[in-house]
Amino acid sequence: MAGSIYGRLFQISTWGESHGKGIGVVIDGCPAGLPLTEEDIQIYLDRRKPGQSRYTTSRQEGDTAEILSGVFEGRTTGCPISILIRNQDQRSHDYSNIMDSYRPGHADYTFDMKYGFRDYRGGGRSSGRETIGRVAAGAVAAKMLSELGIHIQAYTKAIGPIIVPETDYDFEELYKNPLYMPNADLALEAEAYLKECISAQDSSGGVIECTINGIPAGIGDPVFDKLDASLAKSILSIGAVKGFEIGDGFQAGAARGSGNNDCFRSENGCIQKASNHSGGTLGGMSDGTPIVFRAAVKPTPSISQPQNSVDKNGRDISLVIKGRHDPVIVPRAVVVVESMAALTVADLLMSNMTARMDSLVRFYK
Amino acid sequence: MAGSIYGRLFQISTWGESHGKGIGVVIDGCPAGLPLTEEDIQIYLDRRKPGQSRYTTSRQEGDTAEILSGVFEGRTTGCPISILIRNQDQRSHDYSNIMDSYRPGHADYTFDMKYGFRDYRGGGRSSGRETIGRVAAGAVAAKMLSELGIHIQAYTKAIGPIIVPETDYDFEELYKNPLYMPNADLALEAEAYLKECISAQDSSGGVIECTINGIPAGIGDPVFDKLDASLAKSILSIGAVKGFEIGDGFQAGAARGSGNNDCFRSENGCIQKASNHSGGTLGGMSDGTPIVFRAAVKPTPSISQPQNSVDKNGRDISLVIKGRHDPVIVPRAVVVVESMAALTVADLLMSNMTARMDSLVRFYK
């Protein structure tokens, strides 16, 4: 219980530091009989890989997933699935400028406060590379969900001031631009904005939106383990995320009940909602309509311009962070958001199976 | 694991329905030796009590806390603390209009989908009365935190379009107006707005802000159990909350790194931040500055105007919800936000005690 285990039934245990020997995850609770290959995982890992465009860092990382256990003859066995991604680039580096100083916007200071010291190499456990374990596990959860007809898709809603309005979504465009934006023109505008940030030795924040389709009604547990609350935690556990909203979110705070309520209506004998201000949940349980949520992502804290800071001994310094860094975190975080959503939904979907006595009777008698 | 247990070390188990025999909570994990009386709990319960102004429902609820266990000679014993609040108003009511129909914006439909049927009396477990158990437990957590110098204060940041800017906060005003707004003039404007909503048979949303002062650096666990992620879950688990943000939150998505990073500086040998865009956390751990977060609260879904809906059998109906309902949830939810924040911080504070080997050595040798 030091924070690197997630889930109650579909549990994952991630590990690894940026410049250690590797990164990985153990999945305990994946049902037996799911077809699974290393390729399934690699596709997800490749989506978070850097070096794919000029707006992501040009470091070369060939993150390759190896399944060490839990899969036999192409199917999961119900036993723990251990996935290992060896770190490639383990040359000794010069860490003298971050070893003893606290980078603004980073966790250097808080790690030292909590643990007394830290693995300072490349950010250690608080590096963005930590998410590799999440994505590897998310790929497995997503595979499981897709077998049940549940599909999760995240995309870039905004980069800095460039926001894609819902009315202009063009999902054909999504994988055609390096920013994962569902609009070609706005993607170009966003690229121009990022170029400007780079030349100003600065970085940009943004917003990721995510939709979940095919989720049956009733998923999520009332009170503390609501579907939306569980999603909020899993999404905010991604390093750079500073906000979460579902459906109308903060707009609902400014709304009136008559405008925010989604009226029910009958359609061919099925109960439907006339709108989806709620974002697909009622009372913390899925209502059978698409889940829609957004995550606010802060700007990359590593910027090239000199910043005021302090060292470990409390002396004021001017800090210049070396190295190549993404000018924006958003595009590479899209698959991380999808992964965390998949893990959350998989977990609640499984616990939902025990909610009714008639399900138990059908299962066991 | 049906969602009514919260926490890992400071664990609470809440129970009770709106029109059942009572509401309550069991706290398992409160440290021994904390001075605690029923009065400590009553103060918190009274803050969420309805009937305090015309903007909260005029139902009379005399929620009185009884401590049944875990306190001896005025101090907690380390054993479970059971707190019971008997429901007063248990007359038989006429539920015919909600028994078989699904109120828009309520959990009637999803409860039926998940469990096959529901306790429809007054909303059952999804009633706002469910929060009584949280608040009773929150009062105990807050008492514990205050002994450690940690203080939590929530307040109304916005009612509909009326927003209190940070520059106009006047905390002297907080308990002087029935809306818990830190600004007398804007509280009057908000009251006027609510009157308008009532006369339009409508309701209003709003925003609650919460600050935590005195929290030491290093609280929160990296990766999945970050302080901000944990707060997000606990706050979104409150029925009407649709969004959560910490520090600059969604504004950070539009910002640049140079503007969003909080530079460190040395002050009398202590490490300080020159600003607090992050809202008091770095890498999911507290950084020693105040925690600041906001929750978006949707408008009360129960409104008096007729709404389109369906009944249990999928027939279209026009539904009129009877009874007295708060035109806005925000003021009564302020103490619920404080309670959930207290429970979250108490829990992470306790697990932090085991983070370092030198702490164990000091404790045991």
Next chain:
Amino acid sequence: MAGSIYGRLFQISTWGESHGKGIGVVIDGCPAGLPLTEEDIQIYLDRRKPGQSRYTTSRQEGDTAEILSGVFEGRTTGCPISILIRNQDQRSHDYSNIMDSYRPGHADYTFDMKYGFRDYRGGGRSSGRETIGRVAAGAVAAKMLSELGIHIQAYTKAIGPIIVPETDYDFEELYKNPLYMPNADLALEAEAYLKECISAQDSSGGVIECTINGIPAGIGDPVFDKLDASLAKSILSIGAVKGFEIGDGFQAGAARGSGNNDCFRSENGCIQKASNHSGGTLGGMSDGTPIVFRAAVKPTPSISQPQNSVDKNGRDISLVIKGRHDPVIVPRAVVVVESMAALTVADLLMSNMTARMDSLVRFYK
């Protein structure tokens, strides 16, 4: 997480001290739709009630269960079930002889060491009355299991040196003698032995055996959450239990493989075992044959003869424990063993539903 919460899916949270206001339990995770009345619970509570024979204490306790939540129109709703048993006898007593002294074989000393002080009235939380919450919850779990064709029966295997051999079991006798022994003659011998203990101001230990019939194959999770391991913990969590064995248990330690292995054989196309040395589990999962386990119960530590002890200040004393005490714990613990077994099996049975992908597909598609 102070030890009073049990279970992962079928979770219970017990509370209450011997001489406090009451004892109770909250069940979170009982499936919706199980028929349940207070009478179902009362039957179990009555089986642990004292004053039923001269071999159980003559205190009069009218433990009456009240269901406060989670049941509506005679069925469980899926929401937490809160059960309250008010303590009747709350007169002020004279605790001067145990307040400051440590009774041998009791938890007085260790409670003081852990928590700094204790509720000394009647043993507080370490009183046998603590088990009331377990039994109330166990009654619900047993009801659920019986709907699935799973039945649990515990009985007295031995009182002191009087042991009922397996070959002499007569289950017709079980409820006819006050000791719950499945043999009339040996029950008389055991009564004679207990009379002797009483006249010697002494007490007796014993052994409880328990069988679980109707459990399907595959229940229990490999590695750490084996069915037998989980039973061991739940049974040893009962105050006076000092040992647990399944199947041949400690005899297996003296056996040879050829005598200990249960050969498989085919019977009408079904796979059966030719013997049941294993006690119904293989690799920690049920194998479809009856589960058989035993619990060693220590003698009642409260005896009337003077004992050497110390007081809180480390002074040697001679302690005489006043009051009426059971000369043997075993008969009243029989239903506690059944209850804990029911809770353990219910929990593992529920998690087993998520073990296979084809189950998920059948459930959701």
Next chain:
Amino acid sequence: MAGSIYGRLFQISTWGESHGKGIGVVIDGCPAGLPLTEEDIQIYLDRRKPGQSRYTTSRQEGDTAEILSGVFEGRTTGCPISILIRNQDQRSHDYSNIMDSYRPGHADYTFDMKYGFRDYRGGGRSSGRETIGRVAAGAVAAKMLSELGIHIQAYTKAIGPIIVPETDYDFEELYKNPLYMPNADLALEAEAYLKECISAQDSSGGVIECTINGIPAGIGDPVFDKLDASLAKSILSIGAVKGFEIGDGFQAGAARGSGNNDCFRSENGCIQKASNHSGGTLGGMSDGTPIVFRAAVKPTPSISQPQNSVDKNGRDISLVIKGRHDPVIVPRAVVVVESMAALTVADLLMSNMTARMDSLVRFYK
């Protein structure tokens, strides 16, 4: 939650199959600052290595531990510690005789019942090799405990009918004989007995005893998470263990209170017990005296003589198990018992730090 995660604060997640790519464990929750090397782990792994005597299998396994994360500059960082042991012998084998048949005393049948199929190579996840992950983690827990002055030692109490009486313990002998028996003469007798078993194509059971010294009073949580109950679960989770007892254990069932109670006495101002029938716990909490418990270990189920069994299709067969197998599990399981005890104690020791308010005040103010 498929059973391969253990612990609440000091959590481990084990993985790996007998003939897969490797075996390993992730530890989440080990405090920061503990000195740790691969050598610390290797010493423990070597103690369970086969091929050390004729009474353990002659297979050559060079299990070598590699620490992949969580250790920096020779100390644990507080982040997850991932330990990998590659399987060496991954040649393709002939599994035709176990692939479709169910070995008596093995988990082949129950794995198929639970998961629908299994990794049949060398026992898959139910192989004794599964314990490698436990031992690697146990080495870390034991290292942590030794820094706090807590030492755990297990040894062979009995092999078949050869039992070492407590009065004849000679711990100097422990590591001098291949059976880890604390008595040279009886070790020779046991060796003779095992030779006899081997020549009869049979195997033997035994008993392991374990003592924990230096544990402070108050460790363990009342009610469900008692120290002894927690040890029972962790020890019975070891594949071949069929019974657990603490202190006098099953003897306590035959005893009288006057003989079973441990009287307290004062010694130089300290509170001591005049005897240790309880095995070091009272009310589920350590009482400051040594913990003493025993585990019954069944005979190796793999024996060379033909056994009646069935195949997957329910046909009766005569099964001959090929390969080299330990004639007794006990000696190699000694270090597994120590490891599980270390993990259990480490976990409860950490949660005990939060039991008292004055501890929190001292820590945070």
